[in-house]
Amino acid sequence: MATRYWIVSLPVQSTTSSSALWTRLQEQISKNSFDTPLYRFNIPNLRVGTLDSLLALSDDLLKSNTFIEGCSHKIRRQIEDLEKVSGVNSSSLTVDGIPVDSYLTKFVWDEAKYPTMSPLKEIVDGIHVQVAKIDDDLKIRIAEYNNVRSQLNAINRKQTGSLAVRDLSNLVSPEDLVNSEHLVTLIAVVPKYSQKDWLSSYETLTTYVVPRSSKNLHEDNEYAIYTVTLFNRDADNFRTKARERGFQIRDFEYNSETQESRKQELEKLMQDQESLRSSLLNWCYTSYGEVFTSWMHFCAVRLFAESILRYGLPPSFLSVVLSPSVKSEKKVRSILESVSDSSNSTFWKTEDDGNMGSLGGEADAHPYVSFTINLI
Incomplete structure (x- = not known):
């Protein structure tokens, strides 16, 4: 499974169409970088609003993306840790039964959850609030699980430490x-x-x-x-x-009642740990899907907003997802530039405007909107 993707929008000129541009891009990728997966990234016609609102929104996009992406990775790492401790065979994570990479490459906007007539800021704020709630819940659940683990570890240290300090109750009858x-x-x-x-x-x-x-x-x-x-x-x-x-x-x-009480306490802590671990793992599976879904919708809003600010109105651009190998990146960048509006290429490559390539904060300037997402 590929884990690193580019989400790109290319301007569609008045003399052509998105379908024609898509066909041209497919031909160029197939001819010059055949090992690079290429997919359409279908974004609906969202509510544009005013230029001022888009500019204000663009200031928050990168910060929000960093937070949402970070939450996604945090839950994924927690799943990996819990699966390792539980002895569960690690499997590919899914979103509603769909592998995460397939969810991205076959992205479909959820109109019921994110109405396209809602202002972009309302959609972005809603996503941020939802992910923040999951992030807070994760912290609480991890703290509860780690508290029980710490108590068990403290008991185990007493049971297995040096004879100078360890509990002697199981050694002396x-x-x-x-x-x-x-x-x-x-x-x-x-x-x-x-x-x-x-x-x-x-x-x-x-x-x-x-x-x-x-x-x-x-x-x-x-x-x-x-x-x-x-x-x-x-x-x-x-x-x-x-x-x-x-x-x-x-x-x-030696106190038989104390010994029995300690034994019961240990058994309860072990049961609590197993119960909390299982509960946390199941919660993480579900929450990862929710966060990943929110993240992909956020990426769609981000690409749409940046494309409007870059190419102007009415919206006329082709959105795609690619996953080039490291050795193919320069070649793919060259292909993307060649199918973009060449009249803008020189402008966007000038040093003075080096960081204007993506208002979302990408380091590289390109004559098209592009940003990278890492699934892990």
């Missing part, structure tokens, strides 16, 4: 602990290189340690966790002595 009126079991985090030192010294760190009570529960790349049982009254003193030897005593108390 009730059978590993002694907790009575006089005895208590502490959890020691011992650097792996200090395990021999721990085993040879923990019984003598303080007076009231139960001999041979230390048991290795788990190890990671840096640390091992050991239990040690001693008299309650000696616990604080043992913590101090252990710290002096480079051993960390983790505060830990």
Whole structure:
């Protein structure tokens, strides 16, 4: 699928017709750049209004196009990210079941949604408001999804981080602990290189340690966790002595209710994440179609307005869509210029008027209206 297109309007002179110009352009493209797809871009007769209104509108066209195009790309990227995370096979995006490139190359104006008798500014403002609403909704939905993801990531970090900081609840069982009126079991985090030192010294760190009570529960790349049982009254003193030897005593108390609550919280967050991801992906599919449809109608209005400002009234121009390869661009530009009104070519190529080629802000000047759209 081509992803980069030119939308172009060529002036139709009084001595010819749009059909004749279309045939001539087809012949030239077929003869000199046969690998360049070429399509008609059908724009209805829109309401022109006054010259002042067109000039005022042209000032907003580029800014609005940047925003609408940006929203389209943002949703597309979100879809790609969600499909990747969900393990969904990425497929070509569609607009009402039509591939996006086909929607562009076979564009049909939606009269019901955008009445042609409406002022151009009203159509443009309506498109901008609609896309802005979708953009705001996207931000809210992404924030909600990312909030749940962040909570899950925080839990996972606790579950998988270093033994010095991670949650120990799934590593320590009730059978590993002694907790009575006089005895208590502490959890020691011992650097792996200090395990021999721990085993040879923990019984003598303080007076009231139960001999041979230390048991290795788990190890990671840096640390091992050991239990040690001693008299309650000696616990604080043992913590101090252990710290002096480079051993960390983790505060830990096993609570079955807390453990069950954490498990339920984790399961709920995972369900919420999956639900929000699925909902967001489906919403993105739908909203991408709405934004893309709005964008193409905006491009039609933009091309119409710029063509009127360039060629004058009454509207008389041929609108086309092309997708030349990078190596064919210069050749296609030359073809487009050759079928345009040659009397204007020199004027539009002068340095003094270099940026007048397209009032929408295209960098290159041409004797015809042209701008580029990127589908991705």
